[in-house]
Amino acid sequence: MHIILVPSRLAAARSVTLGPGHLALAGFVAMTGVLLIAVALFYLSLRYSVEFKLPLLESALATVQEREARKAESFLRENLNAMAVKLGQMQAQLMRLDALGDRVSSLAGLKPSEFRFNEIPGRGGATSTSMPSQDLSMADFGRQLDMLSRQMDNRTDSLGILETTLFDVRVKKRLLPTVTPVDASWNASSFGWRIDPFTGQNALHEGVDFISDAGTPIFAAAGGVVLAAEVHHQYGRMIEIDHGNDFVTRYAHASKLLVKPGDVVQRGRKIAEVGSTGRSTGPHLHFEVRYRGVAQNPARFLQASAR
Secondary structure (H helix, E strand, C coil): CEEEECCCCCCCCEEEECCHHHHHHHHHHHHHHHHHHHHHHHHHHHHCHHHHCCHHHHHHHHHHHHHHHHHHHHHHHHHHHHHHHHHHHHHHHHHHHHHHHHHHHHHCCCCCCCCCCCCCCCCCCCCCCCCCCCCCCHHHHHHHHHHHHHHHHHHHHHHHHHHHHHHHHHHHHHCCCCCCCCCCCCEEECCEEEECCCCCCEEEECCEEEECCCCCEEECCCCEEEEEEEEECCCEEEEEEEEECCEEEEEEEEEEECCCCCCEECCCCEEEEEECCCCCCCCEEEEEEEECCEEECHHHHHHHCCC
């Protein structure tokens, strides 16, 4: 592009040549100016919209603000709903923990006043002077809820395992022959070596003889299944009960049997009456405890019930 300049005071004309670079630069400057003017006008319109009270601009601003408020409210509502669901799950877990805690404390023999699951524990402490307190954000609060929920799940699983273990221990303990089989204040012959009352020889006595009147009730020392209820040529009327875990108890010299083989008896149930049948010198109960067929000292089990 050639531009010819003819000044009025000069006789000769001057020629200016504009190339593509000059035109591009001029166009860029022009566009930049237009943009700056538009930005300035937009800023001024926003800055002084309230003072000038432009209805169209106020309506546009109100629409934008309302849309943003709805988005914020929707986001907040979704987060609150999610936290409400998580809170409900944690409340259900807490109720389960309370029930588990009560059962475990009962199995462990703890008094309710010593271990209270339903009460909030006391907490406190001075305000930290080294580190300032911080407000929790929504994300921090959600992470804390998730972590607490996982911890409650772990505690629930641990308490469940502990409850099962304690229950097994309690069941096994109830299957041990620790109940005194007859109401007698003393025994005539303890477990171990003694002089046989019939032969006068030194012989091993494999049980304990409880002196009691004929007809006195005989009770099962533990729960189990009756293996035998029969007449033996030495034990007389005799009962054997299998308590599981390879433990068997024997009740001999009874006058009357009240159970039969296959019966399931509970701990402390009356199963017979004292007598003097079989190889006996008078009314008494001969009581044996056998583990895997080997005679054990019944006093070890009967004394355990007092501890």
